[in-house]
Amino acid sequence: MKKWTVMLIPHDRGSSRTLNLSAYQIWLVVMVVVGLSFTTSFFFKRHECYVRQVKHLEKVRRDIETQYAQQLSAPTPQPAMTAQERLELEQRLRSEYDATLSRITAQLSELRDMENQARGLTGLAPRRTVRDVSMSPAGGGKGGGSSSLDALAYPEEDPKIVSPSVIYGLSQPSADLIIQEINLRTASLQELVRDLRAKQEEVTRLPSIWPTLSGRRDISSPFGFRKDPYTFRISHHDGTDITAPLGSPVIATAKGVVVYSEYDRGGLGHLVKINHGSGIETWYGHLQSRLVEVGDQVERKTVIGKLGSTGRSTGPHIHYEVHVNGVRVNPAKYLK
Ligand SMILES: [Zn+2]
Incomplete structure (x- = not known):
């Protein structure tokens, strides 16, 4: 090879x-x-x-950060919509709106049914809907309620209620009508609450218990005709005689105000009378002692005296009378 x-x-002297x-x-x-x-x-x-x-x-990266910062600080311009897109959006929003209104009206219908049931229980006439009101502006009350309550219940002169209404199952209910309907329902429920409170007050003022505490008590002489224990002649007994131990508490049978607290020379001895309103009065006779004065407010079960045998009495008992509109009635149905 x-x-x-x-x-x-090398340039130097090397080899x-x-x-x-x-x-x-x-x-x-x-x-x-x-x-x-x-x-x-x-x-x-x-x-x-x-x-x-x-x-x-x-x-x-810097460009993206800049764009992001600009988006945060300034609204993003919306891309222009085509007519078709706008139509579709409008249809979608309309159908969502209709579905929401349908749900609201369905719930309002349910609310109105419940409200009418409650009003029926208290004796109030059913309140009409916006639809009823606008379709018969001259309308009047339906049976059951008083005219003054009906006037409250049907504010048909409200100038805002003018549409031929469209609620409760009808198509295209308007938001305004729904708001009016809600206002009607609210007013109706407020009226219902007031009515219930009044009825509750009425109940607390209705004599409904025995005037003596439970235990040893008995009716010794009922309301009605009987042989008078003093004269032995047939006469009318205006109250119910209830026996119980001497000195035991005698209580008010309902809420009311004391209108009489004196010794009765007519034969009932120490006597207390309580007015309960609505024409109802209760009398408590033959008391050993009276513990309330005229003008005193008493609640049901307030102790008003002690059981005794004062006046024309043959032994410890209370002579209990109930007056309705000035007429003595049989207290038996008020004893529970
Ligand atoms: Zn009597």
């Missing part, structure tokens, strides 16, 4: 060196040098490419 000699001669290389070795060295230069160039180019990409990405 052909050989090549490379001499390396020279000789390299004996074959053609193959020289070719190999050249190839290695060329290969290295290509590889270096390739990686250098790649590096430049990466740097460019990183710079580009950095710019994109």
Whole structure:
């Protein structure tokens, strides 16, 4: 094989060196040098490419941040809608609106039914709906309620109620009508509450218990005709005589105000009278002692005296009378 000699001669006084290389070795060295230069160039180019990409990405990131900040500070302009899109949106919103109104009117119908049931229980006439009111503006009350309550219940002169209404199952109910209906229902329920309170007050003022505490008590002489224990003649007994231990408490049978508290010369001895309103009065006679004065407010079960035998009496008992509109009635039905 052909050989090549490379001499390396230093510029100073050092000894020279000789390299004996074959053609193959020289070719190999050249190839290695060329290969290295290509590889270096390739990686250098790649590096430049990466740097460019990183710079580009950095710019994109800054742009996005800027746009985001602008979106936060300024409203995004809405893209223009096509007529078809607008129509579809309108239809969707309309159908959602209709569905919501249908639910509200269904619930209002249920509320009105419950309200009418409650009004029926208290004797109040059913209140009409906006629809009823607007369809018969001259309307009047339905049976059961008083005229004054009906006037409250049917504010048909309200100028706002003018539409030929469209509620409770009818199509296209308007929000205004629903609001009016809610106002009617609210007023009706307020009236119902007032009525219930009045009835509750009425009940607390209705004599409904015995005038003596439970225990040893008995009716010794009922209301009605009997042989008088003093004269032995048939006469009318205006009250109910209830026996109980001497000195035991005598109680008011309902809420009221004391209108009489004196010794009765007519025969009932120590006597207390209580007015309960609505024309109802109760009398408690033959008391051993009276514990209330005229004008005193008493509640049901307030102790008003002690059981005795004063006046025309043959033994310890209470003479209990109930007056309705000035007429003595049988107290038996007020004893429970
Ligand atoms: Zn009597």
